[in-house]
Amino acid sequence: MERTIAVIDDSHTIRAILRKAVMASGIGAKEIVEADNGLDGLELIRKLRDKLDLVIMDLKMPKLDGVSMLTELRKQGIDKVPIVVLSSSADNQIQATCFSLGVKAFLKKPFSHEDFKSMLDKVFPR
């Protein structure tokens, strides 16, 4: 299966780490698209909503933070694409808010390739 994955994070390093993890995961990524802030991320998802198989996003981002981005996606009825939130410091309340906004899973930093694969298994059960 060929999949299109969006990576939305303001850190160049994290986007590189995620690209590497996606390619190594055997998920069958055909294309990885990226945005480095919440506003561009929102636009990217809106544009590719019928094509995206997975979104991996940060919470703390310039221009539009992650929770606002998720809220906006919900408002616009974009709720079919599985979304995974990447975080090192989200407290339980923020996690609950994200889940209520349709987030499928949290990937806690730091993560290994095995952690990344486990997250994918949750999102795409075999």
Add this chain to the structure above:
Amino acid sequence: MELQSSLITAFEEILDKMAFMVFETGSAAQLESPAPFEYTSQIAFEGKITGTLNLYFTRCTAEAIARNLMGLRDGDELYKGTVEDALGEFANILMGRTLSLLDPDTAFDLHLPVTGQGKLPAAGLAGQTLAVEGILDEAEPCLMIVKFQS
């Protein structure tokens, strides 16, 4: 968990999972000729405790962390900006994980990390200071200083 044990646990986790390095606490004095610190990464945090984490790395460690985090091979060119960005993200993950181990039910605010070349003076609030010195991969010194108020 206390701040010191949270910091060390988080540091070891990141090194193990993402940078593939081993850390042992101890003084750099045990090394024959320890390399100088050439990179400093700082990140401020606010919440139940407020302060700044200062991370000091040698050039060799800084470049190895950047390469390992980003999956670069030995022949791949490594730019100064890439190393600084990687160290900033390292500090961000480290402090986020430390605070989450310290108190998973409390929200903390992490500021944007700042990375510079050289050994910069430790930033942070006048109050308590926690210093953790250690050796990476049995060869390179590294130092973490947290200046904070609780």
